[in-house]
Amino acid sequence: MPAMTYRDALRQALDDAMTEDKSIVVIGEEVGRYGGAYGVTKDLIKVHGPERLIDTPISEPAIIGAAVGAAMTGLRPVAELMYIDFLGMTMDQLANQAAKIRYMFGGQIGVPMVLRTQGGTGRSAGAQHSQSLEAWIMHTPGLRLAMPATVADAYHLLRQSLTKPDPVVFIEHKALYTRKEEVDLSADPLPWGKAAVRRQGDDLVIVTYSRQVLYALEAAEALARKGIEATVIDLRTLNPLDFDTIRTHVERVGKAMVVSEGVMTSGVAAELCARISEECFDFLEQPVIRVAGEDIPISVSQELESGSVPSARIIAEVAERLTA
Amino acid sequence: MTLTANSHLAELYRTMRRIRTFEERVGELFVRGQSAGSMLHLSIGEESSAAGVCDVMKPQDTFTTHHRGHGIFLARGADPRRMMAEIGGKETGYCHGKGGSMHIADMALGHLGANAIVGGGIPAVVGAGLSSKYLKQDSVSIAFFGDGAMQQGILYESMNMAALWSLPVLFVCVNNQYGMGTRIDQATRNTAFDERARAFGLNGAVVNGLDVEEVRDAARWLIDDARAGKPGFLSVEVYRFFGHARMDKSPYRAEVEELEGRKKDPVLFARAKLIESGLESAAALDALDREIAAEMDATIDFAVESRAPALSSMFRDVYAVGEPEPEPVRARIDRVLAREDA
Ligand SMILES: Cc1ncc(C[n+]2csc(CCOP(=O)(O)OP(=O)(O)O)c2C)c(N)n1
Ligand SMILES: [Mg+2]
Numbered sequence: 001m002p003a004m005t006y007r008d009a010l011r012q013a014l015d016d017a018m019t020e021d022k023s024i025v026v027i028g029e030e031v032g033r034y035g036g037a038y039g040v041t042k043d044l045i046k047v048h049g050p051e052r053l054i055d056t057p058i059s060e061p062a063i064i065g066a067a068v069g070a071a072m073t074g075l076r077p078v079a080e081l082m083y084i085d086f087l088g089m090t091m092d093q094l095a096n097q098a099a100k101i102r103y104m105f106g107g108q109i110g111v112p113m114v115l116r117t118q119g120g121t122g123r124s125a126g127a128q129h130s131q132s133l134e135a136w137i138m139h140t141p142g143l144r145l146a147m148p149a150t151v152a153d154a155y156h157l158l159r160q161s162l163t164k165p166d167p168v169v170f171i172e173h174k175a176l177y178t179r180k181e182e183v184d185l186s187a188d189p190l191p192w193g194k195a196a197v198r199r200q201g202d203d204l205v206i207v208t209y210s211r212q213v214l215y216a217l218e219a220a221e222a223l224a225r226k227g228i229e230a231t232v233i234d235l236r237t238l239n240p241l242d243f244d245t246i247r248t249h250v251e252r253v254g255k256a257m258v259v260s261e262g263v264m265t266s267g268v269a270a271e272l273c274a275r276i277s278e279e280c281f282d283f284l285e286q287p288v289i290r291v292a293g294e295d296i297p298i299s300v301s302q303e304l305e306s307g308s309v310p311s312a313r314i315i316a317e318v319a320e321r322l323t324a
Numbered sequence: 325m326t327l328t329a330n331s332h333l334a335e336l337y338r339t340m341r342r343i344r345t346f347e348e349r350v351g352e353l354f355v356r357g358q359s360a361g362s363m364l365h366l367s368i369g370e371e372s373s374a375a376g377v378c379d380v381m382k383p384q385d386t387f388t389t390h391h392r393g394h395g396i397f398l399a400r401g402a403d404p405r406r407m408m409a410e411i412g413g414k415e416t417g418y419c420h421g422k423g424g425s426m427h428i429a430d431m432a433l434g435h436l437g438a439n440a441i442v443g444g445g446i447p448a449v450v451g452a453g454l455s456s457k458y459l460k461q462d463s464v465s466i467a468f469f470g471d472g473a474m475q476q477g478i479l480y481e482s483m484n485m486a487a488l489w490s491l492p493v494l495f496v497c498v499n500n501q502y503g504m505g506t507r508i509d510q511a512t513r514n515t516a517f518d519e520r521a522r523a524f525g526l527n528g529a530v531v532n533g534l535d536v537e538e539v540r541d542a543a544r545w546l547i548d549d550a551r552a553g554k555p556g557f558l559s560v561e562v563y564r565f566f567g568h569a570r571m572d573k574s575p576y577r578a579e580v581e582e583l584e585g586r587k588k589d590p591v592l593f594a595r596a597k598l599i600e601s602g603l604e605s606a607a608a609l610d611a612l613d614r615e616i617a618a619e620m621d622a623t624i625d626f627a628v629e630s631r632a633p634a635l636s637s638m639f640r641d642v643y644a645v646g647e648p649e650p651e652p653v654r655a656r657i658d659r660v661l662a663r664e665d666a
Binding site for chain 2: 029030033034037055057058059061062085086088089123124125126127128129264287289290291292293294295296297299300301302303304307308314318321322
């Protein structure tokens with residue numbers, strides 16, 4: 001099997017989807033000639049032309065808003081937001097427009113667009129370029145949300161996103177672009193909306209997504225050396241949310257931990273934790289534990305940056321105490 | 325070292341040379357792996373915008389900058405050692421390693437903050453202008469930003485308010501021809517940016533950034549007018565000598581263009597002007613350059629030798645001192661697990 005990077009898998013997904021579906025256009029800053037700030041759209045302009053890889057001025061609200069209008073009138077736009085932090089400027093177009101159009105207008109029309117962006121820590125990019133804002137999306141009815149952790153999912157979830165009838169926010173993790181895995185892209189992918197059980201064990205369930213899946217797996221390896229066997233669930237999409245898979249494993253095992261890089265308070269982990277507590281209450285031997293980002297902005301200092309989000313070491317430590 | 329003549333141009337030259345040398349040292353800090361990350365945007369080639377505008381600012385004036393703001397802050401009197409330490413993410417930096425290159429700020433020098441959101445720092449000067457007018461501070465507030473921000477809507481909302489309320493505000497576009505890989509004419513049909521400002525009722529001017537004295541003269545009347553209640557806009561035309569950030573090798577522009585662009589060098593231009601007009605000797609300027617090089621070398625040592633911030637400092641300054649602090653995640657987890665352990 002060929003080895004491929006997360007970045008190249010994303011690029012391949014766009015390339016293949018654009019070849020199959022001529023209504024797909026990519027709109028964003030530096031997506032064409034430059035090939036994307038993180039190189040995801042590199043050279044696609046040579047294959048699909050400047051009419052379909054549309055470089056824009058630095059005008060984020062209009063980029064997202066134009067994608068909304070294009071999606072309502074026959075195109076399937078991929079709007080790229082260079083950093084998820086710029087959601088701050090674009091939330092009106094995303095949350096008040098894209099997310100509500102189908103509903104407000106009584107189901108007449110949908111907004112089949114994908115907002116591709118990247119988030120997370122790992123590059124000392126500072127407070128305005130390192131956030132994990134997926135909770136903002138998950139908190140907005142009308143938006144779908146995909147967050148791939150693996151190279152294969154980078155490909156398949158993006159392909160699947162590009163067939164959906166409603167707006168999908170697709171959040172990549174900036175620390176994963178250079179990650180390489182052996183993948184067979186022709187193998188059947190998991191269906192959209194289905195969580196992946198990345199590892200199965202009987203002592204506790206770790207529910208997570210995006211980069212933290214890798215940390216959870218690393219922690220699970222360390223735990224296994226101590227005789228503790230963890231199940232690791234990679235949610236892949238947060239909306240739709242595959243709670244059935246979570247329920248099945250939590251009921252089987254009785255102990256659960258939720259891991260998220262986003263800030264803890266009112267975050268994705270809070271929602272997952274609440275739901276597990278409510279729905280699996282009778283099966284839980286312990287309270288569900290959240291391991292999440294500190295309730296603070298991200299610092300440029302590498303020490304403070306990495307110290308403010310979960311790591312494999314912290315996940316393993318907490319898991320060990322939870323199962324003691 | 326004192327220069328032979330006390331010409332003001334020599335002072336401007338000194339400011340520009342300090343900026344250039346500082347930026348070169350930032351590049352070195354990165355190469356040595358001692359910078360916090362690679363998102364370092366050097367203002368080499370743009371020194372005249374910083375030196376020229378800051379030269380006519382008064383001590384009470386305030387400003388915000390974009391992500392390429394090292395030079396502007398230096399021109400306002402920043403301590404380059406604390407700047408370098410901040411760029412290295414160290415405790416001794418201006419923001420104790422929390423901000424970094426793109427978020428340096430210093431209220432003592434009127435620096436209301438550098439910004440990593442293109443256009444993000446612009447409206448704050450409208451607010452500062454409002455304070456100035458209401459509190460009779462006699463201060464002008466200046467927003468520095470790049471040509472890329474010319475396409476952000478917030479600039480026009482800000483210009484409109486500044487004009488509507490007759491605020492002491494100046495908008496300064498450091499037009500280095502590029503926003504990342506996008507040349508200005510690839511971002512807009514009309515690159516006569518001053519026309520936009522005039523359309524909102526502001527003073528508007530464009531100046532060639534090659535000659536720092538021209539920049540200074542343009543800034544002077546615009547700032548004087550702003551202080552009197554007529555806000556303005558200045559576009560300083562320069563060329564971004566190197567890539568957007570440290571990882572960018574500018575493959576999107578031709579080498580000949582770069583070589584041509586780098587001839588538009590405000591530091592060398594001022595130097596030649598000083599020598600040709602007989603104001604300074606080449607030897608005196610060389611000595612000055614060496615003195616500046618030594619000063620800036622020391623900034624690297626200072627940054628490298630400084631400590632990283634203590635881990636516990638991460639919870640400080642989310643809110644004001646004395647207000648409830650965020651509770652560490654670990655403390656919350658410990659409480660839950662302690663109950664279980666019991
Ligand atoms: C709102 C926003 N959009 C995009 C970016 C990514 N970005 C950082 S700098 C930059 C180019 C800015 O160009 P310009 O304003 O001309 O400033 P310069 O870098 O040339 O000094 C871009 C697109 C950002 N930081 N903020
Ligand atoms: Mg520029």
